[in-house]
Amino acid sequence: MRPENYQSVNHPPSNEFELFFGPNHPGIEGNYALKVRVNGDEVTSARADGGYLHRGFEKLMEGRLWIQNIALVPRICVPDPVPMEVCYSLAIEELGGIEVPERAQWIRVMQLELSRIAAHLFTFGGHAATTGMYTPMFWGIADRDLILDLFEELSGGRVYHIFNIPGGVRRDLPPGYLDRVSKTLDYIESRLPDYDNLLFTNKVFVHRATGVGVLNQEQALEWAVTGPNLRATGLDFDVRRDDPYLVYDQIEFDVPVEQAGDAWARALVRRSELKESLRILRQVVAKLPSVGGPIRAPIPNPLAWNLPAGDVYTRVESSKGELAYYVVSNGGDKPYRVHVRGPSAMHAVQVLENLVTGARIEDVAQIMFSLDACPPEVDR
């Protein structure tokens, strides 16, 4: 199969030309591509091109045991892997009717929020880098590393933890762990003013980000935008609060909302969310010592574990938006069908194509990064 055509072709007269954003382009997140037609510096049409990261997860999962797939799912979204594990575990638990012990639930919440902070720190850097400011990226990724250190201590893995298993979590917290968590939280909180000074009050950055990729609430609902991108258009909705899972209904937190719906509003929502995550984590750290009990519900021999037939749709709020798993069991030891609904499947394809059309090439990269799209979720 020949990839492209090299025969000479007479072009019809046109004022437009094509530009390729990605897959090998710093203006694109991950291995993904956006082909745009441009006139001058205005994009007249855009087409997303995915599949570079396609591994056929859904097919792979049908060929592996329920428990084996736990190792597979975090790979679906690399920057924010914990929600993947948790969401998949929740699905199995619901199918198998397993009650997760409370302590395990709190530990899961802790991981989820740590992962959210890490992902947001990563996103700020990326967003700033698309506008040519690299310092927030350098700072953010270095600070994110501290959270990865926490994960490493907890699970042994910096990025992929495979710590949540059906029924609970793999191990209990190491001694003194919560102290280290709160120290890291203190540190990150102390860094927030620096980020504000560098990025969020930077006049040039505000100028660059305002009015870019504007999405109003109707459009956002029409295109199934979720997560921070939806909240940046003024809709007050968060899966954690409005379709609660784990112990989020026992935790006090606000859902930050912005009205403008542009790249700047999205950045602001993430910044406020980062603070809310810190607040949640403080509550978790305060609560965890008082929650005793096991960390894992007993499950049958996982190598010969037949889950009852049925289907379930679980969803969680990842840092990108609404993440959902549709899991079908036919009573066997392997999933019959798993469908992963990543939030970026919407953001990186239809929303991106629509926002980029009519935008200027200066803003294409910024739009993608401000949507915080994660290509592996699209390609799976």
Next chain:
Amino acid sequence: MSTLKNIPVVSHEKPSGGTGNLLANVFDELMAFCRSRSLFMLHYCTGCGAIELPPAMTSRFDMERLGIQPMVTPRQADILLVTGYVSTKTLKRIILTYEQMNSPKYVIGICSCTVNGGMYWQSYATAKKLNDYLPVDMYIAGCMPRPEAVIHGLRELMENIKKGESDNWRDYYRRYDHYLGNQQRLFGENWQTPTDIIGEARHYDLMGPETLGPHTALLEQHQTPLKPFEMTLGLADLPVRKDEPR
């Protein structure tokens, strides 16, 4: 070519052969040293291992102190980091990108998936063995390797470059037929990249015993030749177009 073990492995000439004049050797050493101390890596996140590169580049591990910095386009870059699984679609782009890079160029396979498919071994979409398609200089195993491991691997590559040992890029020219054969097997017979590898091998005197072979013959049969437009006055060699505009 029935017994593959008998294919001679060409041991290429070492720059420090001991022969020739001293000055040339010193010059070569200097080149090798500068090459090892200045590595531009291509900004191409081919897979999930790319998530450990930002930490390796940024404030905590700071690869710039080793002279390693990211570059945007293949023309500018020296190292192609293949970070993790390569889906077939990506593999085509990686080969295109690799061929567009200027030699000396180095391929580093990061993550287990590049070695043998990793945990996606049964996936229909990912290629399993990167060194079938590209000459890999260095594998960094792990899922995914920590930044320390990445940096360690890069330092080792730097050592190899300094010693003049890491020149698998020559192998791509010398055994192009082999690599092309594997590529054709995966992508189909009429697979063609815009870069003329055989022409380059001829131009830079990098031909080897296996540069040409059955697969390059197949390529010549199927390809659309992409000869560069040479600057020409065109008075003699080009025919007058009949439909030359008035």
Next chain:
Amino acid sequence: MTSLDLLLILSGLTTLAGFAFGNHRAYPWLAGIVLTAQIVILASMPLPMAAGFGFEMFGHPVGWQMDGFGRFFALITLGAALASVAYTGGEWGERYAAGGKNLRWLHGALAGNVLAMLLLLASGDLIAFFIGWELTSWAGFLLMAQGGERALRAAMRYVPYAMAGAMAVLGGLVLSLTWTGTLDLSQLVMLVPGLANWKLALLLALFGTGFAIKMGLLPVHLWQTPAYAEAPGAATAFLGAISSRMGLFGFGLLLVKLITLTRLADLSFIDGLFSARDLIEWVAALTIVLPTFTALKQNDARYLLAWHGIGQSGYMLLGLVIGDATGSAGGLLHVFNHATYQAALVLSVFAVMHRTGTADLNSMGGLVTRMPLTFLVMLLGIIGLAGLPPMNGFVSKWLIYRSLMIEGRPLLFLMTVLGTLGTILSVYKLIHNTFLGQLRAEHEQIREAPWSMLVPMLALVALAFVTGVAPGLALNYVNEAQAALGLPVMAHTLGGVESPRGSLDMLWIVGVLFAGFGIGALLFYGAGGRSKRIHQLDNYAGGHFLSADVRYQYSDHFYAGLMHRIGPLYRGSFTQMEAALASANDLLASLMQAWYRQAVPALTLLIATVLGLAWMIWR
């Protein structure tokens, strides 16, 4: 018979020969030889040189006399004509004739233009001047009208302008006769500066309007672009190089010689704050900036160059009106310099058109591999047009900048530099969209332009380069012109200017520049590794395979970022002004044409002229 007579006779004979057998293969050779002979005669002519003939009209002697100022322009005219004839002589002319057009008319009109201009440039009194002026206008019209349907329409648009200009000049002529009682230039020079201010202002307005129209000064420049751009190639080059400079010649006579710059500065509109001289300087400055930035928006190479032609004339007038030794030398030198590179640029654009059939900047690209010599011509031409070293355009602009600096005119200086910067932007677009980028499939079989077209182009850029390296060669003639106008004469060396306040030695600058290029080349080819040519589709496309059906060439809306900032200016005041002017124009033109269609145009004008003269005598 004086040598001026010989010159004019030769010119007249060429015209006749052009109309009679311009389509013959031998004509270009003949015309080339005769033009060369004319150049030799002119260059070796002792000055001032009076014509041996003359007549009396209504009691006023009519005679011709060539001085240094006229000779400077006349040399450029003959040179431009020579290049145009040579260009037309080969394949271009054959195809022109094969396309059903009349080569005799083209050659005849071209030679007629030369004759008319020589008559104008050698005029010794205002009647001779007016005769030359009229002939120039009509010869110009004839030349513009050769290019076919669109050219004719553009030329028709020129007619009302030309007639209005002629009327204004005639009016000025009548008034000066009324007020001074003479039409002889040598006497007028003494009498005119003594006139009252309002009389001078009126003279300035009348003559100035006529000259401004010919020169394409703001705001009466609108006729020029289409008229010049749509003319056939060689004619466009000739017109662009010199034709509109006749207006500058007029301005030189009027402002510097007759009214004198000091009197001009006395004509203040607002007491002591803004004089007629300031007005002209600002008109010149605006003529530099606005047309240049209009050129930036053009998508047709010919129109782009035509707009630049208007813009560059602003430099000449500005330099002349500043009037110090450096500035006027710069202004006058710019006439010559502009003629060399503008003619070369226009010819190269038409050479590309000859091969590709289009001048649309959006449907070319990558032609450098196919037409390398034409590319070289255009490259050197745009360096000259942009006023960068080592071409001659830099020297004349440097002189103008320098005099503005010495005279302390920061805003005018800013305007001139702004014009230069705008020019750089727009000419890069020209060369990029034509020669660089992706070669289109339909142009893969294109050949280089034929030698008959290349030789004149190369000769012109060679001249532009040589006079850039050694501007002293051209400055000799400029000094003569300055002397003839009564301006201070600028001392110069072969390489430029020697001055305690900052010298310019182009010999050294160019020498060092080329030494630098040499070292750069040495580094590049010696120290750097070998390189290999690659196909244009072997290109970075974000990791994609670039295929031939993708249009991968940035051409339209080239300075999009800039236009986001200054685009509203085009849309706003500037276009409104232009639209208002255009509609006023069209009204005038339609009125004129309505009246004009009923009679043979020349006849109408003849009647008008005769009536005017009769009134003048009879009064």
Next chain:
Amino acid sequence: MKLSPTSNLSASLEFLLQEISGLRSQWKSPRRLRVDLQAETLPALIELLKGRAGFVHLSAISCVDWPAQNEFELVYHLWSYEVKVLVMAHIRIPRDPGIYLSIYDLYRPAAFFERDIHEMFGLFFEGSPDMGKFILTEWDGPPPMRKEFDGEAWVMNQFDWQDYQPGWLKDIEAKGGGITTRPEDVRRDKPKPWDEQS
């Protein structure tokens, strides 16, 4: 009747759903309602849910392959921001010819999911704006998510495996970082199909 979150949620939603004939509904949890219905009535249900109950958010469309029954199961997951309930509408359509109606005119996001299902299962949606390829543009095998496609066999046929390199493990243990590869190390040593013929 307009649904409001204050009313008795399950009762009023079920009341609303009674307008669709042949529909079975089942509450799986307080916020999950499973609905089974005939394929022909799905557009009516969706119109009803979107128009009258504020189910504006199409969370996903999932497809399940049931080769034994020779059917595809399509599941439409719809969420209402107002009543905060997720409705999962299950329909079954025959595998042959595998054509169904698009709901793009009601839900824009359907375009993505329908294209995805078309690629992965080969199920065609009439009226969907783009049934071209997106992820599998360079794939010419059968739709991979169908149960009869054996991915593992395909892989075994298509790819080679890395040979066992005991030295590499030692390398890693000794140095902790990269494995230097040389052309000699990674020589192919098992015959390729195309080599056997000679």
Next chain:
Amino acid sequence: MNMIELLTELAVMPLIAFTIGLFMVLMMRKIAAKIQRRVGPPLLQPLYDIVKLYAKKTQNSHGLVHDIGIIMAVGGYIAAETMLPVPGMNGIAAKSGLLALAYVIMIPSLGLALGVGQCANPNGSIGIARALTAMLAYDVPFVIIIFGASWFYGSNNLIDIVAHQQAGGIATWGAAKMPVLAIAALFSMYAMLGKQPFEIYVAPAEIATGPMVEMGGKYLGGLFVMQCFQLFTASAIYVTMFLGGGENWPFFLVKLFAIIAIPMSMAFVFPRYRTEDVLAVVWRWPVLLGLAGVWLVMH
């Protein structure tokens, strides 16, 4: 001055400029590293990069003009360096002057523009279009400043300008006599360097490094050399015009590095502007300051 001396100067001046430029590049990268809280490159990193790039084994050329563009870019700066007086060496400064220098340093840009155009990549062409727009932006205040300075010193000759300033110590420096113009010039020089927020033409995330998109090997190496020269030239012009030029080498070096450090330490905390914003910013403050400075100088 005899010919041999002059020719030696002509050969040595670009070399010195290049060496200083290398360290300026290093300083820039070190400053970035400090702001980004990391170590940064080793001492000779800029040199390693250039040597490596020139020593690439295979290189891709898109045609002769691609080559010529790089030659012009490097050669033009080599020529420009001989027109800038440094302590002890005047080169041909007396024969060219400030105005000619300002135009000679456009030659490398033009060369680069041609080379990039020949690369046949729209990313590069957009980059050049933006670079030329940026040039239009910063050259407007720059020429106003040139005008003011040359009016004030009464000469266009850089040697005279330096001598004039060195006559009375710091009090006669241009910056002391024309503070407003000096500030405007600093602004304009910042824009000329093309660092953030004026980095519109490299813009990796937008147009994949624009002009450099198809440059590899010695082509990119040529651009790196050009960057060294560019940093030196910008700084040296400023020092010559406003900071008394070079009395002796130590002072001259201190001034050069101090001046170039100002934009460098600001650049890394800004994103880049859009193209039209660059025009708006540079055409507002530096131009107003420049015009005010010229008015002050002339009255």
